[in-house]
Amino acid sequence: PARATPRHERQGEGRGVMEEEIPQPATANRGLRAAVAAVASIAVFALVAVAVIALQRGDGGKADQGSPADTGRVSLTKADLARLVADHASALRAKDESAFLAPFSGTAKDGQRRTYANLQKVPFKETGFEIRRTNGRLENSFGGGVKVELDVAFVHQLEGVDATPVQEGYRWTVEQKSAKDRPVVTAVAGMPYTKLRPDDADQFVAYPAPWDLYPDLRVTRTAHIVLMNSAEQDSAARAAAPRLEQAAQNLLSTWRSKGPQGQPVAPGFALTLEPDATKFATLYGQGGRAGGEAGIAVEMQRPHALDRPFGGSRLLVKDPAVRVGTHEMTHAMLMPLTGKIQVTGLGGTQNWVIEGIAEYLAGGGLDDRGGLSALRRTGFTGRLPEQLMFYGGNATRQAANYELGRLALKFMADKYGEDKMFAFVAAQYAEPDSLDRQIKDATGLDTAAFTSAWADYVRSTLK
Template sequence: MSYSTPPGGPGSAGPYGAPAQQQGWYAPPPPPPPPGNSGEGKGLKRAVIGLLVLAVVAVFAVGGFGLYIAVGGGSLPGAQGGGDEEQQILSSDEISTLLNGRTSALKSGDEDEFLEPFVGSAKDEQRKIFKNLRKLPFAESKYMVLKQTGDGSDEYGSDVKLTLDVAFVHQIKGVDVRPVSEWYRWTVEKEAQSAEPRISEVGGSPGAAALANAVYYPAPWDLYDDMYVKRQAHTITISARKNAADAERFAPIVEDSAKKDLELWGANTSSVSNTPESFLVVLEPDRKIYTKLYNNDGSDLGWDAGESVAMPAFNAGYSGDEDQLEYGGARIKMDTSTSRFTTSAWRAGVGDISRHEIAHALIQPQDPGAYGNDEETSIRAWVVEGFAEYVSHRFDRTQGEARVRGDLAGQDFDGQLPGQDFEAKYDSVGTNYALSYLAMRYIAEKGGERAFFQFAVDHYRQPTNLDQQLQKAVGMNEDAFEAAWAQYVRSNTR
């Protein structure tokens, strides 16, 4: 794949399931650092903190309306102050009521109350979203202001309009270990002081500091007119209602994959905290809809069949460079028009991709997101993808070995571990996947499976300590490990 290293390293998981010669990973493009910020050494932390300095404001909100604080003092960009003669038509209390009213109505299931301030096409869209959201088991769900543009005042006392960037803060029971968020933009209008405020437009937020691809919009509840939800012990499988028959057919395999991954993880990581208990999986056969999910710009790698989208925790406070941004969980999406779902061997294909993507989501909360994209400081791509491949192939070693042979056939192997960009080295992404798998399999065979899992967890938590982590797992530093692994590759691919 075009292995675009996500901020904080490739811990965001990635696309999966390309043809045999090009099987890559699947993460959305990483949020770029804010303008004027090099992003060096800070990775996801700097990128998302550029976005979350606004979100932190909402953490300290009163009644759902943010206390606006900008770095360096003053108001947020776009918050326009009114003159002494202007009348306050739309007040902060009314904005607070808009937010809190939607929060309480969603929790209670009062559709009429939820829809009351929306008008026009926005009302029709929110009716659909409300019904979809009510099908999911939320431990937490609320609307909070991230940013307000316009101050709700007018010197003539009528016709005010402003925009609110609103976070839908939510935590799905069992799936998320911390609350995460999706960003919307509401257009709020009020005709006169005596009128009620109305929400006339709702869409995805453009994002703060140009981070348009970090708002995790649209979610399936935004895209599907009628969202089909299959809840099982370890998975929540989602599709459009029109695709429910296929989703119903694939869901038991997705569930079995989650059960296997969780049992393997539990047997080897009993003391690891913040482990998801279940996983949200969206199954979508329309490529345009698949690429748009959680990625509003619709950019398409072109060959991926699945993606585990890392979701930063909403309430990761920012007060200085020593803070670490944590993840709340992940959202898995899979393109069911690809060969893993359509050939006669679809059961094996669905199991393979499901175990791989669920493995990414399983370990994701261990990533603090505080490390940069530099090769020496970020989570190594070969650890990220090698871990997911190992977990998947652990339950079908024959399939794994066949794929490795195919991906390494005819390759000019130079004895070096894959770098952070899976397209910059060797002839295919699949080659880098195969070599990453063999690196992690070598650790498991030499150090034991417990050492393998501990190595993966330790490296996610602190990728700057790779040498010490390899010493602990297999008794070698990075140079010695690479040399031994290269010989292992050659001996296993002759």
């Protein structure tokens, strides 16, 4: 089975000259556990924040007057930080390695040298870097240096994969030892999410990506898939590419021919084959929590977006089986339809819809993974799975919930037509609070009547 991003609801924190609250994904799963998104608010992204600088400095905003060398004061200005990030972005676009590495020192420079080499292999449509926030004081008036944490978003769009630009979050440690020295980035890590509980795992905004983790990234491109893997998995990824590409074509063709038109579904898929459980659980900021999943779909946030918060997904699989890949590609294809950031376990797209459509499209509408057997073992209550408890319980209970979702959508497709069913799925992704109306639009029945008819269908199937 497969799941998607395990993440707690997290709110961005920080104070500094340039701040933006980033929409934070929430704990849930889209695979064996579906990805949902967490409540967050986006403040206006601002490169100018003179009032904030003034408050930090406590000098009425006049700290830029005079010479730091005259007073022994060391400060980083908004212009210093903006220039640092802008030059970094320009260097990547110009393919200028020396300029790209210029701000970094020590082990940070070594890591960025590897990242730069890997980024040259990836088919980007566009790239850029944007400041999100600073953490720490920008000034030292007592003759010492300054050190701040600068959260920087790598905004990028994979060609033929992402519906819109998405972001990965870095945290740079920027130091300036004296007024005469230039600012230097001495450490690079992931931009962290704020924890709900102190013992929660450290999780990051889509960091590390494969280009950050692997010493020698290998990239295989087909018409609808970008495979990004370690050198050790290159042969297996290349061998699997034709099968995965055919599955991608079949999936996209089915949705385009029978699904609602004009929807912003993903045009392709980015996939990494990683059988090592530790690396698998580390990629894209998951916090290193190894599990038994065969695959996951990690949502990728759009910058500055409240509506339609996800521009794409990144898929991780432990083996290149087409069944697992298709399940996860279904999640990725539909992720850009998501219309609402949601609280952990509450609201949001119904999990039985998320997993039901992935099972339906991956299995051709058939029970090809023993879901009916799991349902017989757990017992059928006649109710659709509860949103909050969908991923709770043991593996058998979860498998039964997946099967209930598949059967709900199969019943809808068989009785009312696949076009009605696909339109229902798209509408539920976009407006998760309108389930009753969406069921009525698809079937002509209210929710209670639909559930009763579906329950009869399930009981006849279980006989």
